[in-house]
Amino acid sequence: MSRLDKFIERMTSQRACLDFAAETISGTPGPVFELGLGNGRTFDHLRNIMPERDIFVFERAVASHPDSTPDDDMLLLGDVYDTLPAALARFGATAQLVHADLGGHSPAKNDEFARSISPLVEPLLAKGGLMVASDKMYFETLKEIALPADAVPGRCFIYQRA
Numbered sequence: 618m619s620r621l622d623k624f625i626e627r628m629t630s631q632r633a634c635l636d637f638a639a640e641t642i643s644g645t646p647g648p649v650f651e652l653g654l655g656n657g658r659t660f661d662h663l664r665n666i667m668p669e670r671d672i673f674v675f676e677r678a679v680a681s682h683p684d685s686t687p688d689d690d691m692l693l694l695g696d697v698y699d700t701l702p703a704a705l706a707r708f709g710a711t712a713q714l715v716h717a718d719l720g721g722h723s724p725a726k727n728d729e730f731a732r733s734i735s736p737l738v739e740p741l742l743a744k745g746g747l748m749v750a751s752d753k754m755y756f757e758t759l760k761e762i763a764l765p766a767d768a769v770p771g772r773c774f775i776y777q778r779a
C-alpha cells in the first residue's frame with residue numbers, strides 16, 4: 618500500500634467517523650472540541666455538518682487556510698497540556714464530541730502523545746458523548762465502539778462515555 622493509499626484511507630475514515638458522530642449526537646446540547654486545527658479541513662467539515670454547534674478549536678500555532686480559521690473567541694490557543702485542563706475548569710463534562718488529530722509522522726511519538734493526553738480528554742465528555750481520534754487512545758471509562766461502514770479499522774477510533 619502506498620503512502621497515497623494510506624492518506625486516502627485516513628481521510629475517508631476521518632470523514633466517515635465525523636459524519637457518524639454528528640448524526641449520533643444530533644439533538645443533544647453541548648459543544649464540540651476540535652484538537653489540532655492544522656490546515657482547518659476537519660474544522661471546516663465539522664462546522665458544515667453541525668452548523669448549530671459551538672465548535673472550540675485547540676491549537677498551539679494557527680496556520681490554517683484563511684477560509685478555515687475559527688473566530689478568536691472559539692480558539693483555545695496554546696499547548697493542549699495547558700488548554701485541556703483549562704477547558705475542564707471552564708466547561709466541565711459537557712462536550713458531545715471531541716475530535717483529536719494532533720499527531721505527526723512518527724507512530725511511536727503519536728502513541729506516546731495519545732497516552733499522555735487521554736486522561737486530560739476523558740473528563741471533558743458528557744454522558745453519551747463521543748471521542749473520534751486518529752490514534753488509539755487510552756481511556757479508563759470510555760468504551761471503544763464500532764466504526765461506521767466507510768471507515769478503515771486502524772485509521773481512526775471512536776470512544777463513547779456510556
Ligand SMILES: C[S@@+](CC[C@H](N)C(=O)[O-])C[C@H]1O[C@@H](n2cnc3c(N)ncnc32)[C@H](O)[C@@H]1O
Pocket residue numbers: 652653654655656657658659660675676677678695696697698718719720721
Ligand atoms: C495533523 S494537524 C491537524 C490537521 C487538521 N485535522 C486538518 O484537517 O487540517 C495537527 C495539528 O495539531 C497541532 N498540535 C500538535 N500538538 C499540539 C499540542 N501539544 N498542543 C496544541 N496543538 C498541537 C499542530 O500544531 C497541528 O496544527
